[in-house]
Amino acid sequence: GAGVSQSPSNKVTEKGKDVELRCDPISGHTALYWYRQSLGQGLEFLIYFQGNSAPDKSGLPSDRFSAERTGGSVSTLTIQRTQQEDSAVYLCASSLKGTGVYTEAFFGQGTRLTVV
Template sequence: GAGVSQSPSNKVTEKGKDVELRCDPISGHTALYWYRQSLGQGLEFLIYFQGNSAPDKSGLPSDRFSAERTGGSVSTLTIQRTQQEDSAVYLCASSLVLGQGRYEQYFGPGTRLTVT
């Protein structure tokens, strides 16, 4: 079956522009996660969804970041007024259910965002 897909794979944008990143999780996975990975750094947790609900938004770096999920499937991460420090690889993952680390996560290939 299809894995987690993300689009675009690469995005170059000018500082101050808005960008939208998309994630298609594995069909049937109710939990969806967004992470950010900067060069040489670990995975920084941003937000998770259980169904369409995001109970914990505390990981979002600033109010320029927002995310939504519709129909319990596709999710979009939006960054408004991008800054150079937003440059990173944005990874999406899904798991069968939300489960406090007892379920493995399946990651997409990521979107490499470069803000010039």
């Protein structure tokens, strides 16, 4: 595809349920990032992948959050036992390598998660 693709676009789930959010990065991009965009909170870094490994997962807010990446491509962010405070837009981005000076991060359209 031409850009970073995320699915679903919108997800409404009941409190306590598990959800999976998917990200398809741009082909050939080795770096992949997950961010969370909450109202009035800006973009909060969650996790960074280089290939299939995650050298920086410092932003994951709790052990209910996990992510994996397979084949150096698709990534899945899983939230277990969702809480209302998990409601946000989850953004995925990819870049050719890391976020060096000449390396642009390309963002997906996001998944809007609503926990009711």
